[in-house]
Amino acid sequence: MRVRKPLFATLVLVVAVYGWARWGPMAPLFVVPRSTMLLDRDGGTLAASVARDGQWRMPPGDSIPARFAQCLIAFEDRHFRSHHGVHLPSLVRAAQQNRKAGRVVSGGSTITMQVARMARGDRPRTLWNKLAEVLLALRLETRLDKAEILALYTANAPFGGNVVGLEAAAWRWYGQPPDQLGWAECATLAVLPNAPARIHPGRARDQLLHKRNRLLGHLRDTGVLDSLTCALARSEPLPDKPLPLPRHAPHLLATLEQRGQRGQRIHSTIDASLQRRVQAIAERHARTLRANEVHNLAVLVLDTRSSEVLAYIGNPDPADIGNAGAVDIVQARRSTGSLLKPFLYADMLQCGELMPDQLVADLPTHYSGFAPRNFEERFEGAVPASAALARSLNVPAVRALHQHGIERTLRTLRNMGMRSLDRSADHYGLSLIVGGGECTLWELTGAYASLVRIALQEDPAPVHPPLAVRPPPVRNTGPQQPPLSAAAVYHTILALQDLNRPEMETGWRHFASTQRIAWKTGTSFGHRDGWAIGVTPGYTVGVWTGNADGEGRPGLTGTLAAAPMLFDIFATLPTTADLDPPHDELEAMAVCGRSGLRASADCSPVDTLRIIRAAIRTAPCTYHRRVLVNADGTEILPPGANGQWTNWFSLPPAMEYYYAPAHPEYKPLPKGRLGIDEQPMNMIYPEQGAQVLIPLQFDGTYTRIVLHAAHRDPQASINWDLDGTFIGRTTGDHKLPADPATGTHRLTLTDQLGRTLITHFQCTRGTAGRANGSIAP
Structure with a gap:
């Protein structure tokens, strides 16, 4: 009985100690900052980035190379596989060696004990600390x-x-x-933790080399290596100096760290x-851009x-601190230039407000002091809507x-993923569509990719942002009503594939003929940002060029600075099939061959085209x-006269004024008696109901406005009357300076x-006018 109690107590104690060791609470072993790996x-x-404490310490991996x-x-x-954390013969041998040497020359620690020592931090090598390591092991x-x-x-x-x-x-x-290391490299790293300082030149590297070669010899003697492999491994030198880690997509790494993924092993879609x-293409173009003092770009x-991100260039040279090389421009808000125009075009198509190729007015335009101008500084009177988009007028x-x-357009843009457009419609005004808003390359490229996904009709939820990491964030994969219809997007893509671009862009025709790319450029006011975005069913490429500090440069346009890079990148990508028309959303419709509008009884020629069904409302x-x-055909005759009836294409006088000189095939109406409803005159400026802002000049006087009208008869004379007062007469070119007071006229x-x-209009006198909106395509 006396024997059983001590035995039982011992058994209980052993079970309790084992239970505490096995299941008792234990603080995490290594609470240290880790490097981030992309x-x-x-x-x-x-x-990869260095950990917060300045150490290169990677997140733990999921495997160890067998070598x-x-x-x-x-x-x-050598007894690692058989012991339970402590190898007593090794401890005894180490104690004997230390006693003979009079100092600590051997620890006798197993790998498990070394893990315990590393976990407890840098502590003196004493008997008590050794005992603590044994218990933790x-x-x-x-x-x-x-x-x-x-x-x-x-x-x-x-x-x-x-x-x-x-x-x-x-x-x-x-x-x-690690999984690509050879035997010599693995052997070097295996012996290095025993004396890590010896890796550096001048610190007994010969001893490190001796240890490595002795280990390789042991592996040969135990049959792990053959003689030839061992000899080759022994002939390899030790590394001379630390090497830099890969630096591909460093800006994506930094951005993901800022968003809470520091210290992790990030699996990207790159x-x-x-x-x-x-990266090589970007670096090559960066050298060219620097010659014009343009120091930043993003791709x-x-x-x-x-929508997975395949390549990500936040800046060409992260080390260029003086030119903000560390800034991730992909995520920076910049003026959009003309890049929002395709979304407005598509929205108007699906709302039945526009035919794909209908003639739209390209005339001098003023809205409360805002006077947009085309990059070419000229007007064409009338231009097909699709051509206006392709040419970025x-x-x-x-x-x-x-x-x-504006509010409707903003709603569509935000629903397409452009959340950076977070100001009110009043804040942006009409300048929104020509660069008055700011967005990121990330959002814009994602929105263009969403356009194509809508047209493809393969994804039940086609509008979503780019995806850079795996696994992707959870999103609603149920059916989604996209903000734009497939037919509207299809017509938009066709317009952006049009090769009839301005003269400065015709250099891309030879490339575009090999791959159908829908592409759009944009340039912000003051030449501060140059954009180019291209899409195919397979790939979407977005390019931004400029200076991070906002400095504008002559020649910094989307066409000259960004588009060449866009096409160089597409040249490295596989060719993909073109879009198929969304037949279920298209309808055969009679279309006027001259105006692009739905054909009336008088139109000739008439084309039957399959276009978006909503166009029936135009x-x-x-x-x-x-x-x-x-x-x-040189004179219009009165009804009943001996002549021939014909269907004549005739634009309103204001459109005709600009359209006719650029289109020799256009024939103005012949002279003669017109119908009583015919209006031979149009006001070009100001238009009916216009609000005219007259700015104050530096000398304290107000500018005079120039009234401008068009008459169908080039020889006509016009008398001008402002508020009942005769102010002048014009013949031929009908322009007349005037100085109207504040108020309605x-x-x-x-x-x-x-x-x-x-014509009724209202004048306001202010301190300055708004930007004129002359922005490059």
Whole structure:
């Protein structure tokens, strides 16, 4: 009985100690800052950042290379697989060696004990600390398997300088991941934690080399290596100096760190091969841009269907601190230039406010002091809406926004993912469509990719932002009503694929003929930002160029600075199939061949085209009229006269004034008696109901406005009357300076035949006018 009680007590104590060791609370072993690693879509390392404490200490990996494990166990703990954390013969041998030497020359620690020592921090090598390491090692052996213990060692062992852990050591000393290390490299790193300072030149490197070669010899003697492999491994030199880690997509890494992923192993969607190609293209173009004092650029390449980020260039040279090289321009808000125009075009199409190719006015336009101008500084009178979009004409875009509404347009843009447009409609005004708003390359490129996904009709939720990390964030994958219809987007894509671009852009025709790319450029006011975004069903590429500090430069336009890079990048991408028409959203419709409007009874020629069904709500063509003319078509005859009826294409006088000189095929109406409803005059400026802002000049006087009208008869004379007072007469070119006071005015024009045109407008005198909106395509 006396024997049983001590035995029972001992058993209870052993069980209690084991239970405490196995399941008792234990603080995390290594609470230390970690480096952040950015991996590509295949798991390769793209970039890494140093931990907050200045150490290269990577997040723990999920595997240990077999070669390194063999080298480590052979050098540090040959009984690792069989002991339970402590190897007593090794401890006894170490105690004897230390007693003979009179100092600590051997610790006798197993790998598990070394993990315990590293976990407890840098402490003196005393008997009590050794006992604590033994106890912690025993606890680790009860909780973890051997592979987990090896993983703790390889992730936290010192490898010289500020290098901690095998993965950091493999990159810093050999410039490659651990699983690609050879036998000599694994052997070097296996012996290095035993004396990490010896990796540096001048610090007994010959002793490190001797240890490595002795380990390789042991591996040969135990049959792990053959003689030839051992000899080759021994002939390899030690590394000379630390190597830089890969620096691909460093700005994406920094951005993800700022968003809470510091110290993690981030699995991205980046295609490493494409990233390197795009990086080389960006660096080549950056050298050219620097010659014009343009120091920054950014590139984003997406897989259109998945919206996954394939390449990410936040700036060409992160080390260029003087020119904000560390700034991630992909995420920076910049003036959008003309990049929002396609979304307005598509929105008007789906609302039945526009036909794809209908003629729209390109005339001098003023809205409360805002006077947009085209980049070419000329007006064409009338231009097809699709051509106005492809050529990025500002005046038709501003007039379209005025018609469609700023608030409606903002709602569509935000629903397409452009959340940076977070100000009110009053804040942006009509300048929104020509660069008055700011957005990021990230959002804009994502929105263009969403356009194509809408047209493809494959994704039930086609509008979503770019995806840069895996696994992607959880999003609603149920059916989604996109903000734009597939048919509206299809017509928009066709317009952006049009090769009839301004002369400065025709250099891209030879490339565009090999791949159907829908592309758009944009330039902000003052030449501060140059954009180019291109889309195909396979890829979406966004490019921004400029200076991070906002300094404008001559020649900094989307066409000259960004588009060449865009097409160089597309040249490295596989060609993809073109978009298929969304047949279920298109309808055959009779379209006037001259005006692009729905054909009326008087239109000729008439084309039958399959276009968006909402176009049925647009008004029919009013530019054709049936007139009776003489035999040679030079005079309009009164009804009943001997002549021939013809369908004549005739634009309103204001459009005709600008349109006719640029279109020799256009024939103005012949002279003769017109119908009583015919108005031969149009006001070009100010238009009916206009609000005119008259700015104050530097000398304290107010500028005079120039009234401008057009008359269908080039020889007509017009009498001008302002508020009942005769102010002048014009013949031929009908422009007349005037100095109207603040308030509402009535302007009456009377031609030589007594026909009149009345225009009401309002004048306001201010301190300065708004920007004129002359922005490059």
